[in-house]
Amino acid sequence: MSIAVRRIEADEWREVKALRLLALADPAAPIAFLDTVERASAQPDAFWQDRAANAAGDAAAAQLVAVTDAGGWVGTVTVLPHRERRDAGLIVGVFVAEGHRGAGVIDALLDAAAEWALGQGLSDLILEVHVDNERAQAVYARCGFVRSGEIETAGFGREWVMRRALARTGSVQA
Structure with missing residues (x-):
C-alpha cells in the first residue's frame, strides 16, 4: 500500500473531522492534544468547515494528510504560524x-511540513511535546527535531520545546 502526503482542501471538512476524532480517541490523546472526543464531537459543521478552510488553499496555516492509495486518511500534521517567531512554523495535531x-508515515508528514514551511520562507519548525510522551519525543528526534532546552508549562502539564532547522538547498552563484 502506498501513501501520498498532500495539503487538505477546504471542502474536505468531513474527512478532517473524522481524522481528528480518530486522533482524539487514541490512548495517547490526553497528553498529546488539547481537546477531547466529547468536545470535538459536539462541534457544529461550521466549526469543521472553518477549520478546514483555515488550513487549505492560501491560508497561513497548512494541514497535511497522509492518504492511502485506497483513499483512506491515516495521518496528519498541521503547521501554524509560530506565536512568537515570524521565521518559524509551529507543528501541532500530529497523528x-x-x-x-x-x-514512515510520520517521516513523510514532517518532511512535507518542512517543505511547505520552506516555501513560506520559514527557517525552523518548532513543536511542543509532553515530557511524559517518550514515544513521540523519540519519533521527533529521529525526524530531525532537537530539544531547545525550553519547557513550556500548560494546563495539562510540562512540554519540551523541540526545533528542526530547515535546510535550504540550491546552487550558489559564483
Missing part, C-alpha cells in the same frame, strides 16, 4: 493511525 505507525 498517525494505528496500523500505519512504524511505516
Whole structure:
C-alpha cells in the first residue's frame, strides 16, 4: 500500500473531522492534544468547515494528510504560524493511525511540513511535546527535531520545546 502526503482542501471538512476524532480517541490523546472526543464531537459543521478552510488553499496555516492509495486518511500534521517567531512554523495535531505507525508515515508528514514551511520562507519548525510522551519525543528526534532546552508549562502539564532547522538547498552563484 502506498501513501501520498498532500495539503487538505477546504471542502474536505468531513474527512478532517473524522481524522481528528480518530486522533482524539487514541490512548495517547490526553497528553498529546488539547481537546477531547466529547468536545470535538459536539462541534457544529461550521466549526469543521472553518477549520478546514483555515488550513487549505492560501491560508497561513497548512494541514497535511497522509492518504492511502485506497483513499483512506491515516495521518496528519498541521503547521501554524509560530506565536512568537515570524521565521518559524509551529507543528501541532500530529497523528498517525494505528496500523500505519512504524511505516514512515510520520517521516513523510514532517518532511512535507518542512517543505511547505520552506516555501513560506520559514527557517525552523518548532513543536511542543509532553515530557511524559517518550514515544513521540523519540519519533521527533529521529525526524530531525532537537530539544531547545525550553519547557513550556500548560494546563495539562510540562512540554519540551523541540526545533528542526530547515535546510535550504540550491546552487550558489559564483
